[in-house]
Amino acid sequence: MRGDDQQQAAMFSYISPETRVPQEHPLRAIRRMVDQVLAELSPQFDRLYARTGRPSIAPEKLLRALLLQVLYTVRSERLLMEQLDYNLLFRWFVGLNMDDAVWDATVFTKNRERLLAGHIAQALFERVLAQAREHALLSDEHFTVDGTLIEAWAGQKSFKQKGAPVTPPDDAGNPTVDFHGERRTNDTHASTTDPEARLYKKARGQEAKLCYLGHVLMENRHGLAVQSRVTQATGTAERETAPEMIGMVTARSRRVTLGADKAYDTTEYVQVLREHRVTPHVAQNTTRRESAIDGRTTRHPGYEISQRKRKRIEEIFGWLKTVALMRKTRHRGVRRVGWMFTFATAVYNLVRMRNLLGAAACPL
Numbered sequence: 001m002r003g004d005d006q007q008q009a010a011m012f013s014y015i016s017p018e019t020r021v022p023q024e025h026p027l028r029a030i031r032r033m034v035d036q037v038l039a040e041l042s043p044q045f046d047r048l049y050a051r052t053g054r055p056s057i058a059p060e061k062l063l064r065a066l067l068l069q070v071l072y073t074v075r076s077e078r079l080l081m082e083q084l085d086y087n088l089l090f091r092w093f094v095g096l097n098m099d100d101a102v103w104d105a106t107v108f109t110k111n112r113e114r115l116l117a118g119h120i121a122q123a124l125f126e127r128v129l130a131q132a133r134e135h136a137l138l139s140d141e142h143f144t145v146d147g148t149l150i151e152a153w154a155g156q157k158s159f160k161q162k163g164a165p166v167t168p169p170d171d172a173g174n175p176t177v178d179f180h181g182e183r184r185t186n187d188t189h190a191s192t193t194d195p196e197a198r199l200y201k202k203a204r205g206q207e208a209k210l211c212y213l214g215h216v217l218m219e220n221r222h223g224l225a226v227q228s229r230v231t232q233a234t235g236t237a238e239r240e241t242a243p244e245m246i247g248m249v250t251a252r253s254r255r256v257t258l259g260a261d262k263a264y265d266t267t268e269y270v271q272v273l274r275e276h277r278v279t280p281h282v283a284q285n286t287t288r289r290e291s292a293i294d295g296r297t298t299r300h301p302g303y304e305i306s307q308r309k310r311k312r313i314e315e316i317f318g319w320l321k322t323v324a325l326m327r328k329t330r331h332r333g334v335r336r337v338g339w340m341f342t343f344a345t346a347v348y349n350l351v352r353m354r355n356l357l358g359a360a361a362c363p364l
Contacts, residue, residue: 017092027093029354031069034064037127041120048118057103057111063124064094066112070324070347078105119331125228125346132224132353138223142302143246144259144310146218147238148317150195150230150337152210159184159191159199159210167197194332200233213237213333214326214341216316220259220309224352225316228345229324230338239269246278257302259282261309267292281306319348 014154021028038060045059067082074080085088085102096102103111115121132138157177161184169175186198189244197210215238217227227245231237242264250256255277261272270292273280281303284291299304321327324344 012344013098014352017088017098020088021092025088026354027071027090028308029357030067030350031064031093033066033131033350034101035125038063039128041123042120043045044120044123045207047275048114048120053333055234056114057108058095059111059120061094061096061117062108062111062115063120065090065108066111066343070344071351073323073325075325076105076330077108081105081108086159107284115183116339121343121346125342125349128346128353129224129226135353137222137224137353138226139219140250140256141254141308142257142259142309143221143249144220144306144313145215145238145245145264146261146310146313146317147213147215148321149202149209149233149346150190150214150326150341152194152212152337153332154191154193154197154210155330156210161187161189195265196232196313196333197258211331212286212337213241214317215241215245215319216313216345217242217249218313218316220306220312222352222356223312223315224349225293225345228342230334230341232334233245238356241265242269243276244270245275245281255279257306259283259306259308265292265296281310283307283310316345316348320344324348332334 032162039048041059041089048059049056056315061278068074068083069077069080072083073085081102081104084094084096091098091100129138135166157175159179160308184199191210194210197212199208200211200213201208211233213231213233215227215229215231216225218224219226226249229241229245231241242260243260246258247317257279259281260274260283262283264280264282265285267288270280270282279297280293281297282293284293286296320341324347330338
């Protein structure tokens with residue numbers, strides 16, 4: 001018998017979102033890990049808020065909503081609020097009741113600024129790593145470092161000569177700018193949209209873009225990120241940042257290995273690592289030059305293993321760019337871009353841990 005096509009037949013539902021979400025849904029395991037992290041961060045949240053005044057968005061709900069934005073590639077806060085309004089899965093994960101009003105997108109972004117000032121992204125990243133350490137998922141001996149370009153939220157037309165007089169554009173929406181034949185460098189020019197962005201390209205023949213550099217330090221056992229950072233894009237930023245990151249996660253009393261690609265094969269960089277008791281497992285660059293790595297390093301079986309393992313760091317960058325909206329940032333300035341990069345890297349670790357441990361092994 002054919003059923004009736006009834007529209008809006010019932011006004012009330014006696015089934016809660018908790019019941020509607022399947023028990024085997026991958027978000028359940030992630031939610032349990034996130035709730036444990038947020039409970040540990042509660043004292044830090046208390047220090048960021050006044051004891052009097054009108055209640056703001058709960059930081060726990062705000063962070064869960066941001067996590068959903070990263071996981072489901074929601075391109076804007078306005079679209080995220082729209083999803084929260086009618087998506088039962090999103091409401092369940094954030095902790096909103098069926099009748100709770102959704103926040104205004106502007107209010108949501110302004111509340112996020114308080115978490116930015118409190119370095120919450122780094123604190124969340126460290127708590128997630130602590131969970132991974134409890135499950136013996138982290139290596140404390142073998143690491144890999146690399147960097148990737150993060151395209152800035154600024155166009156080439158905004159890259160203008162410093163101190164040049166401001167002239168009204170012929171078209172406010174899309175002005176005509178002719179910079180052909182003009183020599184433009186970071187020393188003489190700067191973006192009027194994002195002054196901290198730098199014109200940079202990673203390889204010959206590529207187009208130079210206004211961008212930042214995102215750095216990740218990965219442990220080689222399971223491919224989890226143990227350090228992340230964003231800097232201005234320069235030709236030496238990767239080699240300058242790597243010793244700082246490896247120094248923050250290793251003990252000086254023991255020797256560790258650090259894998260990297262050919263861009264790190266310089267005499268100065270290798271010497272700095274050796275001074276810090278780090279064995280540089282850097283890919284040899286012998287194109288029209290002599291490598292800084294010789295047979296004392298390459299003869300060991302561990303060097304070959306590091307060269308094979310180091311390629312897994314591209315999985316982190318690939319996920320961050322295709323899923324976590326980090327191919328082209330929507331934020332401006334090293335501080336804001338770095339906050340989102342660290343937060344997105346923490347979310348990657350949560351997903352990776354869920355896959356490694358399985359839903360049943362995740363902490364309750």
